[in-house]
Amino acid sequence: MDEILKTIPHRPPFLFLDEIVEVREDGATCKRTIRSDEPQFEGHYPGNPIMPGVLLCEACFQAGAIYLAKQIEKEGRSLNDVTPVLSRIGEAKFKQMVKPGDEITIEVTMKETVSKFHFMKGKVLKEGKPALVIEFALAMLEE
Template identity: 50%
Template sequence: MDREFITARIPHRPPFLWLDRVLELTESAIRAETTVSAELDVFKGHYPDYPIMPGVLLCEAVFQAGALLIAETLRGKQDLQGVPVLTRILGAKFKREVRPGDLIEITAALKEQVGPAWFLKGGVQVGGKIAVQVEFACALKGGE
């Protein structure tokens, strides 16, 4: 499932789309990946002599994967409209650097849905090792 699949479900677009392809998608979890381009403008200012992908952007990749999971879960349900919007970050742990050129795997899994709130957890792995872990919540916005 490529970028066309992704952009048909969430509103994010380059240069702020952090998912290249979906590897696996179930009712409660998603696994995606992206290659961190060395050409990203962010590397010109985020430690230019030792470029590191900002942790907040790695978290954003997880949030986008979660939004895609929610959007796909709701696809075709007429009574549920809108886009998933981040409402809470419950915690983030940064364990490993992500550098230009790295292939990262992004996961998100549904923990619980309470009314309009979706509680998820996810992470980023680089080289098969955890780089980021984060818990977060989303709600549907803009569909009224």
């Protein structure tokens, strides 16, 4: 968790990654265990908690930010000077529900960079099978 907190500006309760598994040349893999005491389950849905799809999307965006931040670090630049900002969401497909107790793997892959926009593909896996597939773009904005 410390490595995540050093790498991206997100903080609980809006941090949806527990662990960086690996950062590759073309992307990153992270993990998260969904906990029943998370605040979104108070309303989504009482007695039948389901992880909101938008928060699964956010986990992908955060994993993408981890990947981009690690690229910035490789260049010797300071992470204090940039903020990851979502600039586009492409087609998102939800394939299965995620519930408290599930461990998910979040994988992102870099597609291309156009100017300051980084186009990526993401997927959330539950038990090795897709729960979400999405395309998105992030910009790393300098303050």
